[in-house]
Amino acid sequence: MNRSVFSIALTLLLTAAFASVHADSWALPKKEKYFAPNKKYYLEVTPKKLKSQLEYFGDKVQGTSNAGALKRATENRAKGAFYARRADGGYSKKWEFPLLNDVSPVSALVSNTGGYIVTFDNWHSLGYGDDVVVIYRSDGALVKKFGLEDLLTEGDIETLPRSVSSIQWGGEHYIDDANGILILKVVSNGKSSWDNDAKYHELKIELPTGRPLESKGDLFPQLRVTSSVDAGTTPALSDTSPAKPVCASAEESFDSREFVRVPSAQLYVKAKERPLPAYPPIAKAVRAKDTVIVEMLISETGDVICARSLSGHPLLRGVAVAAALKWKFEPIEASGNPAKVAGTVAIHFKLAENDMNPNNQPRY
Numbered sequence: 001m002n003r004s005v006f007s008i009a010l011t012l013l014l015t016a017a018f019a020s021v022h023a024d025s026w027a028l029p030k031k032e033k034y035f036a037p038n039k040k041y042y043l044e045v046t047p048k049k050l051k052s053q054l055e056y057f058g059d060k061v062q063g064t065s066n067a068g069a070l071k072r073a074t075e076n077r078a079k080g081a082f083y084a085r086r087a088d089g090g091y092s093k094k095w096e097f098p099l100l101n102d103v104s105p106v107s108a109l110v111s112n113t114g115g116y117i118v119t120f121d122n123w124h125s126l127g128y129g130d131d132v133v134v135i136y137r138s139d140g141a142l143v144k145k146f147g148l149e150d151l152l153t154e155g156d157i158e159t160l161p162r163s164v165s166s167i168q169w170g171g172e173h174y175i176d177d178a179n180g181i182l183i184l185k186v187v188s189n190g191k192s193s194w195d196n197d198a199k200y201h202e203l204k205i206e207l208p209t210g211r212p213l214e215s216k217g218d219l220f221p222q223l224r225v226t227s228s229v230d231a232g233t234t235p236a237l238s239d240t241s242p243a244k245p246v247c248a249s250a251e252e253s254f255d256s257r258e259f260v261r262v263p264s265a266q267l268y269v270k271a272k273e274r275p276l277p278a279y280p281p282i283a284k285a286v287r288a289k290d291t292v293i294v295e296m297l298i299s300e301t302g303d304v305i306c307a308r309s310l311s312g313h314p315l316l317r318g319v320a321v322a323a324a325l326k327w328k329f330e331p332i333e334a335s336g337n338p339a340k341v342a343g344t345v346a347i348h349f350k351l352a353e354n355d356m357n358p359n360n361q362p363r364y
Contacts, residue, residue, distance in 0.1 A: 029050075043083075045079070082139070128147075150216075188220055286315070298343075324347075
């Protein structure tokens, strides 16, 4: 997870006391038990002891080692303890070992045989790092660790739903004990895992070897328009599944003989529906104000094919693009015929001088 994402996480924590945000939240991790389905075994995870969420993210932004630790001692780290059920129904600790996670995994699986443990993701950031999936033997010996890039192509990762700091890539993973296989359920239709219509592709990994049984390849090309997406065009925080795609990144050429470039004034005249974006609570909380320039590609019938942000505050660009994707236009003509056109619009985000007026609205 890069420093910019940690900076956003730090901003969220600084503003949580007075802004309501539909995004990630980071309660301090607690000790958790993860039982095998047959209840014969369980893994107890003890997280790294932190002073506070603020201390942790602040240290991460500054690059401080052992970020946020309550104790700076090296033994202050995430630990796992493996327990097996006794004949009398109680449990005995068999092994204790350090986990790869910096603070704590988000969840874990234990096999019915008691042979393997699998941990998933990291507290504060799903989908980032080289330990998104980690397979251990029950004595703590590492079998294999994976980042998403080890399992999926860059294009497939771009299709996964995400929030401010997390890639919400998976569903309810499980272990096939009969065949010694870990089944990863990867979101395959761009929907969040809590959506009823979310669909999944099952990736299979051998537990004894950590070998994926499916070669890495483009699994979800139908969800992509280009191989590169503007990092500033993330959907609005409350919208993890935009109805339309973003265009190629701002660094790539946007010129083509397929469409005609028109001035902004003409776009405004021809726009019959141009909904304003919501002012993101995070942006209000940090009093972010800026003009976001959004470039869009429009079909012959006046529908927005795709949009991208060219400039503007990072906390405002996503909602501006999400709004632009919903614009509707009268057909725009070139040489007397409806044409596919491209152009830019400016969306101005400005806060009133009074104290956090909830009625502040962006404007064009």
